[in-house]
Amino acid sequence: MAVSMRYVSREATTNLWRNRMMTVAAVLTVAVSLALVGSALLLKQGAAHATERWQQGVNVVVFVDAGASHSEFTSIGRQLDQLPYVRSCTPRSQAWDYNEARSIEPAEVFQALTPAITPSSWRCALSQPSEASLIVQQFSGKPGVQHVASPSAQIRTMETVIHVLQWAFLAVAAILLLSASVLILNTIRMAIFARRREVSVMKLVGATNWFIRLPFMAEGLVQGLLGSLVAVLVVLGLYFGLLDQTKTAANQSSLIVQMSLGGAEVAVTCIVVLVVGVLAGVIGSALAVRRFLDV
Amino acid sequence: MIQFENVTKTYKGSTVALRNCSVDIEKGEFVFLVGPSGSGKTTFIRLLLREELPDSGRIWEAGREIGKLPKWRIPYLRRNIGCVFQDFRLLPSKSVFENVAFALEVIGRPKHVINTQVPQVLDLVGLSKKRDNLPGELSGGEQQRVAIARAFVNRPLILLADEPTGNLDPTTSLGIMRLLDRINRTGTTVVIATHDAGMVDQMRRRVIELDRGVLVRDQARGVYGLDGSVSAAGAGSPTGLPTEAAPEGGPDGPMAAEA
Numbered sequence: 001m002a003v004s005m006r007y008v009s010r011e012a013t014t015n016l017w018r019n020r021m022m023t024v025a026a027v028l029t030v031a032v033s034l035a036l037v038g039s040a041l042l043l044k045q046g047a048a049h050a051t052e053r054w055q056q057g058v059n060v061v062v063f064v065d066a067g068a069s070h071s072e073f074t075s076i077g078r079q080l081d082q083l084p085y086v087r088s089c090t091p092r093s094q095a096w097d098y099n100e101a102r103s104i105e106p107a108e109v110f111q112a113l114t115p116a117i118t119p120s121s122w123r124c125a126l127s128q129p130s131e132a133s134l135i136v137q138q139f140s141g142k143p144g145v146q147h148v149a150s151p152s153a154q155i156r157t158m159e160t161v162i163h164v165l166q167w168a169f170l171a172v173a174a175i176l177l178l179s180a181s182v183l184i185l186n187t188i189r190m191a192i193f194a195r196r197r198e199v200s201v202m203k204l205v206g207a208t209n210w211f212i213r214l215p216f217m218a219e220g221l222v223q224g225l226l227g228s229l230v231a232v233l234v235v236l237g238l239y240f241g242l243l244d245q246t247k248t249a250a251n252q253s254s255l256i257v258q259m260s261l262g263g264a265e266v267a268v269t270c271i272v273v274l275v276v277g278v279l280a281g282v283i284g285s286a287l288a289v290r291r292f293l294d295v
Numbered sequence: 296m297i298q299f300e301n302v303t304k305t306y307k308g309s310t311v312a313l314r315n316c317s318v319d320i321e322k323g324e325f326v327f328l329v330g331p332s333g334s335g336k337t338t339f340i341r342l343l344l345r346e347e348l349p350d351s352g353r354i355w356e357a358g359r360e361i362g363k364l365p366k367w368r369i370p371y372l373r374r375n376i377g378c379v380f381q382d383f384r385l386l387p388s389k390s391v392f393e394n395v396a397f398a399l400e401v402i403g404r405p406k407h408v409i410n411t412q413v414p415q416v417l418d419l420v421g422l423s424k425k426r427d428n429l430p431g432e433l434s435g436g437e438q439q440r441v442a443i444a445r446a447f448v449n450r451p452l453i454l455l456a457d458e459p460t461g462n463l464d465p466t467t468s469l470g471i472m473r474l475l476d477r478i479n480r481t482g483t484t485v486v487i488a489t490h491d492a493g494m495v496d497q498m499r500r501r502v503i504e505l506d507r508g509v510l511v512r513d514q515a516r517g518v519y520g521l522d523g524s525v526s527a528a529g530a531g532s533p534t535g536l537p538t539e540a541a542p543e544g545g546p547d548g549p550m551a552a553e554a
Contacts, residue, residue, distance in 0.1 A: 007400070198386055204344075205445070206373035207401035 011215035015191050016222060022187040023223060029183045030227025030277055031234070033176030038235035038273045040169030045265050047162040059126040060135050061149040063119040066094065068144040076144060077122050083135070085128040092121045119146045177280065184223055184284035188216050192292050199292055209293050216285045224281020231277065232270045239266050296322040296453060296484045297343065302352035304338055304508075312338035314508040315352070320486065322452075325479045327495045328488040329519055330505035336488035339505070340457045343486070344378060345369050357452050374402055377446030377454040377483075381461035383438045385430040391417065391441050392426040398445045416448045420474060436467035440474065447478055454478060456487040460494060468494055492519035 016023050062080065064073050073091070080089045092100075098118040101110055126132060132150035139148045192199060202212050239261070297320040304313040313335045320326055328336050341347045342354060345361050354361050357375055364372060385394050392413055399409045417423050420440040430438050439459060446454055456475065460468035472494055479485040489495065495502060495518060502517030503510065 004403070197384070201384060201386060201397065202401045203370075204373065204378055204384070205398040205401060205449070206370040208367070208370045211401060211403070 008214045008218050012218035012222060015195075015215070015219050018194075019187065019191050022190060026180070026184045026187045026223045027227045027230070029176070029180040030224055030280065031230035033173060033180045034228050034231030034273050034277050035234035036169065036176055037173035037276065038231055038269055039238055040166060040173045041269045041272065042235065042239065042261065042266070043162070043169055044166040045261055045269070047166055049261065050162070059151060060124045060132050062122045062124065062135070062139055063097075063146040063149070064121060065144050065146045066117050066119050068120075072144040073120060076139070076142070080122055080124055080135075080139075085126050085131040085134075087125045087127045089122045089124040092123055094118045094120045097121055177276070180227070181280045181284045184220055184281050185288045187223070188220055188285040188288040189291075191219065192216060192289060196292060203293075212293060213286065213289045216289050217282050220281035220283075220285030220288075221278055222281070224277040224279070224284075225274070227281075228274045228277025231273050235270060235273060236266070296320055296324070296357060297486070298355040299342075300353045300355075302342065302349045302354060304335075304342065304347060304349050311508045313342075313349070313505075316505075316508070316510050317352075318503060318510065318513065320484060322484055323479070323482050325476065325485045325498075325500045326487070327498070327500055327502045327517070328486060328505065329490060329492075329495060329502055330511075331490065333507070334505040335508040336505060337457055338508075340378070340455050340486070340488055343453070343455055344376060345372055370402075374449060375452045377443075377449070377451040379439070379442050379446050379454070379456040379459045381458035383430070383435075383442045383462075385438060385441055385445075387430055390427050390429055391422060391433070394430065394441055395445045395448050398448055402449065404449075412448055413444075416444045419447070419477070420444045434467070435463050436470060439463065439467075439471055443471070443474060443478070447483070451483065453484045453486065456485070456489075458489055458491075459487060460489065460491050465493060469497070472498060490519075495519040 062076060064076060077089055077091060080086055095115050095118075097120060098113065098115040101113055101118060105113070124135070126135075136148045136150050139145050199212055297318070299316050299318040302313055302316045303311070305311050316335075316339075328339055330336055338347065342349060343356060345364065348362055356372070359372070361372060386397065389397060395413045395416060396409045399412065404412075414423065414426070417426055420443055422437060422440055422444065425433060425437065430441065433441065439462075443454075443459075454475070459475070460471050463471065468491060475485055475487065476498070499516045499518070501515050502512065502519070504512035504514075
């Protein structure tokens with residue numbers, strides 16, 4: 001294709017500047033919608049992380065009386081293992097539980113505790129975490145069992161809320177992305193309408209469609225790129241802001257820590273945002289030009 | 296160079312723009328296309344530019360049947376055809392030089408070609424001194440010269456003109472016609488759609504007359520009105536322009552081609 005880069009960039013720059021208010025509008029719309037898309041993607045990944053961590057972690061803890069015999073302890077373990085929705089159970093000694101209590105129990109409660117009176121326990125991961133309440137019912141009254149602990153209903157609610165939220169975010173982001181594309185399309189269409197005389201002369205003297213189309217597509221590319229760069233900045237700001245929060249968080253088991261993401265995931269999200277922005281700009285403008293090329 | 300074979304073109308609303316029209320125009324000919332408004336002259340031009348396709352019949356141009364041309368080839372066809380309109384169609388924000396250069400630029404000609412060809416063609420149309428003026432600063436005749444320069448700068452095989460003198464006074468029109476005649480003498484085939492009777496009478500070139508889409512006359516060295524006796528007089532143009540004898544393109548004298 002014998003289209004000089006200089007020609008394309010000169011035409012595109014002139015046009016962007018001539019319609020600068022529309023350019024700003026298009027860039028901002030792309031930025032806002034893509035920032036939401038990016039945030040939704042981060043939230044979705046975070047939620048997936050948190051859910052994964054919870055599910056890998058202990059779902060049910062069966063505390064065994066401090067005075068129970070070793071055979072009682074192993075028999076409870078065997079019964080747990082036989083349940084179809086239990087993936088695996090790990091035994092924890094009294095000393096281990098005593099050490100754990102040191103870090104999670106309030107000081108005054110811990111002071112009353114000694115390794116001898118601390119219960120030993122079975123920590124069970126479930127293949128169906130929703131069945132935790134069944135275990136609570138079955139084992140609560142058994143001989144030797146002190147009590148059964150399962151994650152609170154609050155955590156379940158939290159999971160549902162996050163799932164709903166991430167879909168809502170994605171839906172809003174999709175709608176905004178669509179409106180950004182329409183705005184880009186409209187911006188370019190106005191730019192072409194203002195230059196239809198030029199386009200008709202170009203067609204008359206035998207310019208190829210690609211030659212006419214390229215400057216407009218470059219224009220859309222710049223709008224999409226600028227918008228998505230702003231969006232990437234927002235996403236990165238969000239990420240680093242939350243990262244700070246997780247470092248200073250008092251409770252290391254809080255939701256925000258559970259959701260924390262790796263740098264690679266954030267990088268991928270940023271690349272997705274950039275690519276979507278550029279594609280929206282280029283495809284939007286290519287569609288806008290099409291009608292004017294039909295002679 | 297141009298050949299119409301039983302071409303019919305109907306627009307929506309059943310207006311027949313051209314009916315079963317057959318014409319042969321040889322390379323290097325100078326042809327007037329005359330007839331009242333709505334007789335199909337503009338359709339004739341638009342078909343040649345491949346802005347329209349005929350409903351039936353075939354059109355050859357520079358050895359190609361243009362109805363069979365794939366869409367992506369159309370720009371390359373148009374590079375061989377220059378076209379001039381009544382309303383000039385210049386770009387108001389570009390100077391004379393830039394307007395002409397634009398035609399070369401958009402077909403990807405390199406800068407050194409533009410810098411040699413544009414001054415040449417501006418010299419040909421007599422506008423070398425106004426190369427930096429904007430179209431709005433020129434008279435109508437000068438603007439039409441710029442348009443002709445733009446149409447001719449790429450040395451097309453065919454130059455089409457749709458009412459090129461429609462907005463101009465008789466003296467200026469004569470200048471434009473002389474310019475088109477000069478271009479014709481470089482070997483370019485020139486087709487002019489007009490209802491400027493005086494001009495056609497003075498030039499004494501081949502005349503093709505359309506009436507409501509039907510070709511009613513094809514006459515070498517004709518005049519505007521249907522008057523066979525004048526054409527018999529032959530050469531001796533009152534404008535002093537050298538009038539070459541038309542090649543054996545069409546039949547001499549009035550011809551009814553009603554289908």
